[in-house]
Amino acid sequence: MNEREQPAAIGAYATVGRAPEDRRQVVAKVCWTLLYMSYLYYAVDDLTSGRHTAVATGFGWAGMITFVSTYFFLVLGPRPERLASWQVGILAGQYCLALALTLTLGGAWTVLLVYVSISSGVLFPPRWGLRVVPFIAVTVCVLGLLNGAGTAEMLLLVLPTLLGGVAMIAVVQMGRTMRELREARATVAHLAANEERLRLARDLHDLLGHSLSLITLKSELAGRMLPDRPEQAAQQVADIERVSRQALVDVREAVSGFRRPTLDAELAGARTALAAAGIAADVGQIAGGHPDLAPDPEGALAWALREAVTNVVRHSGATRCDVALEESGDELCLTVTDDGHGPSRPHGNGLTGLTERLALADGRLETGPAPRGGFRLRACVPLARPTATAPAAEESAEPRA
Numbered sequence: 001m002n003e004r005e006q007p008a009a010i011g012a013y014a015t016v017g018r019a020p021e022d023r024r025q026v027v028a029k030v031c032w033t034l035l036y037m038s039y040l041y042y043a044v045d046d047l048t049s050g051r052h053t054a055v056a057t058g059f060g061w062a063g064m065i066t067f068v069s070t071y072f073f074l075v076l077g078p079r080p081e082r083l084a085s086w087q088v089g090i091l092a093g094q095y096c097l098a099l100a101l102t103l104t105l106g107g108a109w110t111v112l113l114v115y116v117s118i119s120s121g122v123l124f125p126p127r128w129g130l131r132v133v134p135f136i137a138v139t140v141c142v143l144g145l146l147n148g149a150g151t152a153e154m155l156l157l158v159l160p161t162l163l164g165g166v167a168m169i170a171v172v173q174m175g176r177t178m179r180e181l182r183e184a185r186a187t188v189a190h191l192a193a194n195e196e197r198l199r200l201a202r203d204l205h206d207l208l209g210h211s212l213s214l215i216t217l218k219s220e221l222a223g224r225m226l227p228d229r230p231e232q233a234a235q236q237v238a239d240i241e242r243v244s245r246q247a248l249v250d251v252r253e254a255v256s257g258f259r260r261p262t263l264d265a266e267l268a269g270a271r272t273a274l275a276a277a278g279i280a281a282d283v284g285q286i287a288g289g290h291p292d293l294a295p296d297p298e299g300a301l302a303w304a305l306r307e308a309v310t311n312v313v314r315h316s317g318a319t320r321c322d323v324a325l326e327e328s329g330d331e332l333c334l335t336v337t338d339d340g341h342g343p344s345r346p347h348g349n350g351l352t353g354l355t356e357r358l359a360l361a362d363g364r365l366e367t368g369p370a371p372r373g374g375f376r377l378r379a380c381v382p383l384a385r386p387t388a389t390a391p392a393a394e395e396s397a398e399p400r401a
Helices: 005-014 023-048 054-076 085-105 107-123 126-146 151-225 230-256 263-276 295-316 349-360 390-397
Strands: 280-282 320-328 331-338 364-369 375-382
Touching: 023 054, 023 107, 054 085, 054 107, 085 107, 085 126, 107 126, 107 151, 126 151, 151 230, 151 263, 151 295, 151 349, 263 280, 263 295, 263 320, 295 320, 295 331, 295 349, 295 375, 349 364, 349 375
Parallel strands: 280 320
Antiparallel strands: 320 331, 331 375, 364 375
């Protein structure tokens, strides 16, 4: 089955056991129903054979019309999600009508119970259908014995009754599974789209917030330097152009899903942003690389540094900022401390997105007042320590004296 045929097949199975929703489904169900209505040939032949009186023949035609009408109503009519009492009533009425017609007109009318079995398999839940269908098959067997049916006739009646009902239970259950699968696929696609939107929103917020803050600061510096210091102002304008171009590249990478910042690049950017804002910075000579730091945790720490420095420049009103990167057990922790007043809200969009980023890398975020006043942000990610199995293997390989 190719990809184009697969959705059509799933849709066909998904409509089994449900009321038709459009004209196409009505036509399809009517065609299938008329196809296996051929079993009624035996009852029609019995009525047209002239073996019965006029009263019995009229009773037979009335009973057949009533049975077929209620059967088509069950197939094409409205159908609630759960079995309703009126559906049970119709099925019970069909069972009693088929029983009465068989006992009064003869064994040819036992075929009506085949349709009762099929309807029961469609409408009843599986655990009840697997009880009702065998019960109807036993009824067919008893009626066949009462009417003196032979072994071949018994098999022609009992097997369709039993297998038809059980097959419909299986087909309806398959239809339910197909519908659940289609709904699950739609849900997965919706969640994937939401996750991609959240990723893109986090990337754009962190990228543009930092870059635009830096562009604003350098624009203000360039304005203050003109016209007295044109050379320094030109340098600031050149920096603005460089930051703008880099921001454009970062946004394109973020949209494409390839954006993964590094600690070394963000440390250099932090020094530039803090210096442009006139904030004394103690970034030191800390190195961003670590032999046990995987790319995803490093990217999460880099985003944390960018968000922390952006908040210090834009919101804190600080005059000093310290950045430290240190190991703590099996974690690598980045700590950014300033002497400002901290964010106005406990968690804005940036810190919320940062918490989500660190959680994806099995990390954590801690924010709050610094020990000496101001605000502190601490982001920790796990280190991938190599297992110490090689030395043990070498020792075991050494020959014993």
